[in-house]
Amino acid sequence: QPGHWENIDNAGTHGDVFLRDLMQDAMTAGHAAILVDYPNTGGQLLTLGDEQTRKIRPYWVPIKKDNIVSWRTTIEDGRLVLTQLVLRECSYVPDGKFGEKQQERYRVLYRDGVVGYDLLEIAEDKKTVIVIEQGVYANQVEIPVAEVTTSGKKSLFVSDPPLVDLAHLNVGHYQGWSDYAN
16 A cells, blocks of 8 residues: 555555545545545556456545545536545655654646646755656556545535534533523
């Protein structure tokens, strides 16, 4: 499994834990997403035999609402289609002999004739963008992401936490009880 996604260990062998954590994120924030990622094969089309020999297979990556930076859409045949999605990735890299520091990268998924991605990093001078990796999703016609929605959905990747009304009710109840107690 790649190391560039946070909390990727939940996506491995414990599908129930992966889905529980993803649903918890969606219920807390209003929505989440699942990216169906695939190891970079350099854009070459592989046969099923090649994939099995090299043990290459797609995998799910959980995406929290806060890590969805931006997106672009278009209407095709009366259907809303993603044309670009920017995701923030946070990981820890070595810093000095014993330390670690958090490193932010941005994965730009795009659909422009082909479906591909650019992995970008902002240099320390905050003025330069460094391309870390580029790739294409062979045989894909859409960006491979699925939104996990809750009852608070307003539009694509825009939602309110579904239990926010209950939270306001609890605050009102507590305030009333506090006034009564005093």
